[in-house]
Structures are given as structure tokens and as C-alpha cells.
Amino acid sequence: MMTASEQVEKLYVERGKRARELRKKGKKIIGYFCCFVPDEIITAFDMVPYRIQGSQSEPIDQADAYIEPMACPFARSSFNLALKGRYDFLDGFVAPHSCDTIERMYHIWLHNKPSSFNHLINVPHMLGSGSTSFYRSELAYFIKSLEDWSGRKLDPDRLKDAVRLYNRRRALLRELYELRKTDPPQVSGTEITRVLVAGMGIPAEEHIALLERYMKEIKVRPVPKADKLPRIFIWGNEIDDIAFINLVEESGAQVVMDDLCTGTRFFWDDVPETKDPLDGIAARYLNIHCPRSNVPQMETREKDLGNRYGYIGQFVKDWGADGAIFYIVRYCDTCELEGPDLREYLNSxxxxxxxxxxxxxxxxxxxxxxxxxxxxxxxx
Amino acid sequence: MSGTHRYYAGLDMGSASIKAAVLSGHRLIASEIVASGGKYSDTARKIMGGVLAKAGISEDRLDGMIITGLGAESAPFDAPQVSDISCHAMGCHCLFPSTRTVIDIGGQFTKVARITPQGRIADFLMSEKCATGSGRFLQVIARILQVKLEDIGPLSMTSKHPVEFSTNCAVFAESETVSRIAEGAKAADILAGVHHAMAAKVAMLLKRVKMEPDVVLTGGGGEDEGLALAIGDALSLKILVPDKPRLTAAFGAAYLAREQHFRSHENHSD
Known part of the structure; x- marks a missing residue:
């Protein structure tokens, strides 16, 4: 039997393979962008959620015939893979209005590579209770269209089960992140990236089983001496390839914590187990820390920065980071414009x-x- | 007496040229600058051979060596690597102890760094993959104008009416230059205009890095007197320039090698 690390590596390299296998067995695979689409809803329909990724190692050789090259290269690369038939295994395609690129990408994708099921989720930009109830009805509409397409009603108990299932995975990932607090971390940033990406295309229960085995393997590794290398917190958007984090670690640092779409941003906070599961799901998913969303302004600059970035301050403190790297995929306006304020906060x-x-x-x-x-x- | 001296080398493998410096104690005794060419490792071996011959020592007499620059990875020597920003910082610090901000205009990038009174980086920024802020921009324009690189500075300083570029992009500026030539603009005015455009770009980087005087300009850009003046004008202060600006990082690297040697051999001296 393969070790858990070997299995992680295999899943990381052979992206989409497991989803294709499951599809052959009759499962429906629903592809989606970003952190706003609740895995729980798709899973409660007994379908497999698949987080769409691009490929940093393949040139964008087809997409530019359809979209301008000055658009987000992550979105272009994902669409490029779709044009090359690499996402033909998707039965459904879901895009949230996370940023304008992804929102427009929905229409371009739909026009050129339609799936059997296609859906756009409207996500409000300003956070607050009104927005949460708006988002709740958007998610109810998403459920309704999945029901219409699949011809099956959603069972609320299945949705509650799914909430518990994903919270279990979140707890395991947080436990894995705990192992990064030591000097040196018991698990490197490069390894973490592989484990997270590996889990984006397989059912949650399989990722959970993998994480449990993986963590056991890590815990019995010999503990190296403290190396006193600089500890790095990394902030940005999509890092679904190990290349950059590996470069940082090879250059003599430890990447110990992150706030990335492919990191804590997608898994850190649990979905509260509310009586109507959709209440908890809507509140949790709307409030992920994507720089495209705005929280209401506070009265002073200091309070405002604290309100927006307090969680990052806590990450930096708890994981003992010495420096922060903002790694931004080009043309991501939201990240680039959020950068200066976050820099000010961290510098303080x-x-x-x-x-x-x-x-x-x-x-x-x-x-x-x-x-x-x-x-x-x-x-x- | 040479038997008791300590020698340190710095090798800076830049995109346009490879530079080497040898120190005896803290004194620069030999240096060399050669165009990088197509094979960095061959050029590096040649230049090290040359600079050691000038210094009159063999390689095994070196007590320390540090390699820096974009091509450091392909250096055929077993020596530690340090980023060129740190080397520029140390080089400027040794040449002008009052340095608090360093501008390095190289062939590929422009880098600015605020440094501590000890010559360490306090903060830094690099121009993104953009030719406007780099020496490449000047090279491109000089080629169109058929002006030799060393003539750019003096010629630009004769300009009375610098051309104003409407773009900050080197690629567009190239076609804009061609249009201006067609309209009859003088080479001197075009070059002065290029200097202004570059100076504006550099001034922006400096603002972001929270510049403090004194400001030193190094790298190939430092050899262009007109550019140094334009940057000084944009900032309303006098820019300091080393005698051999392109050598600064190699010199700083040799100095860092000396420091490292001192750290690992506490009782040693030069």
C-alpha cells in the first residue's frame, strides 16, 4: 500500500483522475471556482464538488483566442484547460460572483464550453446581516436549480450531515496547521500545499481518511533541531502549485501560515450547526476573508484595520511569523488594492x-x- | 609581506555584464568587468582568472568569496550566494557610509533599497518585469538613435527641450521615439526625455520605499551622468555616484565575504 505522502503526491500530480473514476461509476461531478460555493450543498445531493484549478506549468495557448491576455492568468489558465478538454469530466459548472473576472468567466465558459448544469451565484460585496439573508436566498436558488436539473429534492438531513462532514475535515486541517507552530515546523509549506490541492478534487470523506493517515506519518517523523530560519506568513490568492512556496523554503525560510484562497481562506472557519443548515452555511461562506468583500467601515483608521485584519494579526502572532510575503497572481485588482492597507497593518x-x-x-x-x-x- | 595578507573576492553575475572584485584586507586591489555573453559560467571562469592574475594571487589564496547577481546559480565556483540587493547595500555603505538609500539601475531591473547605518537592507522594491525602469530602455533607444552607450549622458545634457514621452512603456516608447525622429526631434532631446521618464519611475519607487538621504545610484545606470542628474532633479537632491558604479555589487560581495570570514574566525584580522 502507498504511504499517505505518496498518495498525496499522486493526487497532486494527477489532478482530476479520481473525479474521472468516480464519474465512470455514475457520480455527478460539479466543478466550481473560488471559496464561495458551499461544498456541503453539492455533497448533500450525493454529487462530488470539484474545485477548478489552472495549471502553472502549461502555457496558455488557446484561451487568448477568446479572452484578452490582460485578464487574470489563473482564470485564463483554467479556461485554457477547459478548451483543451481537460474539464470534460465536469457535469456541472458553478461560478460565484467572487470577482468580476470569475463572473465574466462564467459567461465565456458557458458560451464556449457549456456543461450539462451551469449556474452563477450572486455574492454581495458589502458584508452585514442584510447581505447574509440575500446570500441565503441565492443559495436556496442554487439548491433549486440543482433540484430541477437532477430531478431530486434536497434532504435537509443530508445537508446537516454534509456540514458535519466538512467541519470534520476543517478540524483536521486546523490540526495539521498546528504542526507548523514548532521550530522547525513539523510539516513544510510545500507539503501543506500538496495536501490541500490533493483534496480539492476528491470527496471529503476520502480527503479526511487521507489526512488522518498523513498526520500519523508526520507525527512519527524524527524531530529536527530548531533551525531559527525566518518564519513566513503568506497572503494572496490562488497558489495551487508548490513552485513559489518551494522557492521560499529553498531560499532558507519556513512558510508557516497563510491566508490564501487555496489555504486557510477556504477551510479555516467551521459552518455553525444551525437548525436550518442553510442559515449557518450562508453566514459562514459569505464571511470568508476574500479581499473582494468589504466590511462596514469603523470610525478610526486603526480600528478599521484591526477589524479587517485582526484574524491575520492573530495568525502571525500564534504561528510566530517574522515576515509576510504577498504573492499576488497578476491583474488581481482586489488583492493588489488590498495590499497597501494590509501592509500598513502588518508593518504596525x-x-x-x-x-x-x-x-x-x-x-x-x-x-x-x-x-x-x-x-x-x-x-x- | 603578501603571505600574511587576507584576500576576499566578490563575483557579480549580472544579465548584461559580469563583474569581479578582489580585496586585500578592506582595500580593493583588482577588478574586472566583462560582457556576460551567452554562457555565464565560461565568462565567470575567465573573469575570475583575469582578476586573480591582476591581484597577483592564486584562487586558493582567497579567504572568502561571495557570488551574487541574476546568474549566480550558474557560477562555476563553490561559494555562498547573497542577493545583489544586499551586496549593493554593503558596497554603497563602504563607499559612502552616509548612504541610506540605494538605487541600482541594471540591465534587467531597477531596484531601490532603504538601508540601515550598518549597510543592511531595511526595505526594498524592484521594478516589475518592465523595461522602462531598467537600463534596457536606454539601450533600446540608443540603438534606434545610433548613439553609443557612453555618449548617452553627455549628449543628453546638451538638450534644451527634452521630449516628453506620453507613455511609460518601453515598447510603446520605442515607436514613439521613431515618430519623434520623423518629426525632427534631436537625439539629445529624445535622450533627455528618456531620462526624465526613467527618473519619474525611479522617484515613484523611492517614494514607496520611503527614501532617506543620502541617495546613491549604482549599476550601469550610474555611468550615465545625464540619468543621475535627471533623478536628482526629480527628487530635488544630489545623487551620489561611485567611481565605478557597475562594480558596486561585486565590491559589496567581497566585503560581505570578509565579514563572513571574520564572523567564523573570531581572532583573525586582515
Whole structure:
């Protein structure tokens, strides 16, 4: 039998393979973008949620015939894979209005590569109770269209089960992140990225079983001596390839914590187990920390920054980060415009920040080496 | 006496040229600059051979060496690597102890760094993959104008009416240059205009890194007197430039090698 680490590596490399297998057995696979689409709803319909990714190691060679090259390279790369038939195993395609690129991508994708089921979820930008009830009705509408398409009614008890299932996975991932608090961390940032990406295309119960085995393997590894290397907190959007985090770690640092779409942002907070499960789901999913959303303004600058980034401050403190790297996939307006305020907040905690903008391509990683090296020399 | 001296080398493998420096104690005794060419490792071996011959020592006499620059990975020597930003910082600090901000205009990127009184990086920024802020921009324009690189500075300083570029993009600026030539603009005015555009870009980076005087300009850009003046004008202060600006990182690297040697051999001196 393969070790859990080997299985993680296999899932990380052979993306979509498990979903294709399940589809052959009659499962419906629902592809979606971003952190706003509740896995619980799809799972409660006995379908498999599949987080759509791009490929940093493949050139975007087809998508530019349909969309402008100055759009988000993550979205273009994902669409590029779809055009090449690599997402033909998806029975459904769901896009939330997370950012304008993803929202428009829905229409372009739908027009050029329609799935059997297609749905756009409207996500309000300003957070607050009115928005949560709006989002709740958007999710009810999403459920309704899945019901119409599948010809099956959603069983609320199945939805409650799904909430518990995903909370179990969240708890395990948080437990895994606990192992990053030591010096050196028991599990590297590169390894964490692999485990997270591996779990994005398989059913939750399979990821849970994998995580349990994986964690056992990690805990029996020999404990290395403290290395005193700089500890890095990483913030940004989609990092579904190990290349950049690996570069940081190879340059002599430990990546110990993150706030990324592919990291804590998608799993950190539990869904509260409410009487009507949709209440808890709507509240939890709307309030993920995507920089495209706005919280109501506070009266002073200091309070406002604290209100927006307090959770990051806590991450940085609890995981003992010495510096922060903003890794932003090019043309992500939301991240680029959020960067300066977050920098100010972190600098006020004496956390230096390195901001890098990248092309969502492993070929550019080498050019970032100098920047990362200089930043680590500055921290060291 | 040479038997008791300690020697340190710095090798800076840049995108446009490879630079080497040898120190005896804290004194620069030999240096060399060669175009990088197509094979960095061959050029690096050649330049190290040359600089050691100039210094009159063999490689095994070196007590320390540090390699830096974009091409450091392909260096054929077993020596530690340090980022060129740290090396520029240390180089400027040694040449001008009052340095608090460093601008390095190289062939590929422009980097700005605020540094501590000890010559360490306090904060830094790099121009993104954009030629406007780098030496490449000047090279492109000089080629169109058929002006030699070393003539850019003096020629630009004769300009009375610098051309104003409407774009900040080197690619568009190239076609804009062609249009301006067609309209009859003088080479001097075009070059002065390029300097202004670059200076504006650099000034923006400096603002973001919270510049403090003194400001030192290094890298190939430092050899262009017109550019140094334009940046000084944009910031309303005098920019300091080393004698051999392109050598700064190699010199800083050699100095860092010396520091490292001191750290690992506490009782040693030069």
C-alpha cells in the first residue's frame, strides 16, 4: 500500500483522475471556482464538488483566442484547460460572483464550453446581516436549480450531515496547521500545499481518511533541531502549485501560515450547526476573508484595520511569523488594492512585507529568487 | 609581506555584464568587468582568472568569496550566494557610509533599497518585469538613435527641450521615439526625455520605499551622468555616484565575504 505522502503526491500530480473514476461509476461531478460555493450543498445531493484549478506549468495557448491576455492568468489558465478538454469530466459548472473576472468567466465558459448544469451565484460585496439573508436566498436558488436539473429534492438531513462532514475535515486541517507552530515546523509549506490541492478534487470523506493517515506519518517523523530560519506568513490568492512556496523554503525560510484562497481562506472557519443548515452555511461562506468583500467601515483608521485584519494579526502572532510575503497572481485588482492597507497593518506589528506579483506560471519563479533572497537577508 | 595578507573576492553575475572584485584586507586591489555573453559560467571562469592574475594571487589564496547577481546559480565556483540587493547595500555603505538609500539601475531591473547605518537592507522594491525602469530602455533607444552607450549622458545634457514621452512603456516608447525622429526631434532631446521618464519611475519607487538621504545610484545606470542628474532633479537632491558604479555589487560581495570570514574566525584580522 502507498504511504499517505505518496498518495498525496499522486493526487497532486494527477489532478482530476479520481473525479474521472468516480464519474465512470455514475457520480455527478460539479466543478466550481473560488471559496464561495458551499461544498456541503453539492455533497448533500450525493454529487462530488470539484474545485477548478489552472495549471502553472502549461502555457496558455488557446484561451487568448477568446479572452484578452490582460485578464487574470489563473482564470485564463483554467479556461485554457477547459478548451483543451481537460474539464470534460465536469457535469456541472458553478461560478460565484467572487470577482468580476470569475463572473465574466462564467459567461465565456458557458458560451464556449457549456456543461450539462451551469449556474452563477450572486455574492454581495458589502458584508452585514442584510447581505447574509440575500446570500441565503441565492443559495436556496442554487439548491433549486440543482433540484430541477437532477430531478431530486434536497434532504435537509443530508445537508446537516454534509456540514458535519466538512467541519470534520476543517478540524483536521486546523490540526495539521498546528504542526507548523514548532521550530522547525513539523510539516513544510510545500507539503501543506500538496495536501490541500490533493483534496480539492476528491470527496471529503476520502480527503479526511487521507489526512488522518498523513498526520500519523508526520507525527512519527524524527524531530529536527530548531533551525531559527525566518518564519513566513503568506497572503494572496490562488497558489495551487508548490513552485513559489518551494522557492521560499529553498531560499532558507519556513512558510508557516497563510491566508490564501487555496489555504486557510477556504477551510479555516467551521459552518455553525444551525437548525436550518442553510442559515449557518450562508453566514459562514459569505464571511470568508476574500479581499473582494468589504466590511462596514469603523470610525478610526486603526480600528478599521484591526477589524479587517485582526484574524491575520492573530495568525502571525500564534504561528510566530517574522515576515509576510504577498504573492499576488497578476491583474488581481482586489488583492493588489488590498495590499497597501494590509501592509500598513502588518508593518504596525513590526512585520516586514514583501509584495510580489506573478504571472501564474512556474517559468517566472526563477526571476523571483533575487527578491525572496533579499527579503530573507533583510529578516535574517 | 603578501603571505600574511587576507584576500576576499566578490563575483557579480549580472544579465548584461559580469563583474569581479578582489580585496586585500578592506582595500580593493583588482577588478574586472566583462560582457556576460551567452554562457555565464565560461565568462565567470575567465573573469575570475583575469582578476586573480591582476591581484597577483592564486584562487586558493582567497579567504572568502561571495557570488551574487541574476546568474549566480550558474557560477562555476563553490561559494555562498547573497542577493545583489544586499551586496549593493554593503558596497554603497563602504563607499559612502552616509548612504541610506540605494538605487541600482541594471540591465534587467531597477531596484531601490532603504538601508540601515550598518549597510543592511531595511526595505526594498524592484521594478516589475518592465523595461522602462531598467537600463534596457536606454539601450533600446540608443540603438534606434545610433548613439553609443557612453555618449548617452553627455549628449543628453546638451538638450534644451527634452521630449516628453506620453507613455511609460518601453515598447510603446520605442515607436514613439521613431515618430519623434520623423518629426525632427534631436537625439539629445529624445535622450533627455528618456531620462526624465526613467527618473519619474525611479522617484515613484523611492517614494514607496520611503527614501532617506543620502541617495546613491549604482549599476550601469550610474555611468550615465545625464540619468543621475535627471533623478536628482526629480527628487530635488544630489545623487551620489561611485567611481565605478557597475562594480558596486561585486565590491559589496567581497566585503560581505570578509565579514563572513571574520564572523567564523573570531581572532583573525586582515
Amino acid at each position: 506589528m513590526n512585520i516586514p512585507v514583501l509584495m510580489v506579483e506573478d504571472d501564474y506560471s512556474t517559468s517566472t519563479i526563477g526571476q523571483l529568487r533575487t527578491r525572496v533572497q533579499a527579503f530573507l537577508e533583510m529578516l535574517g
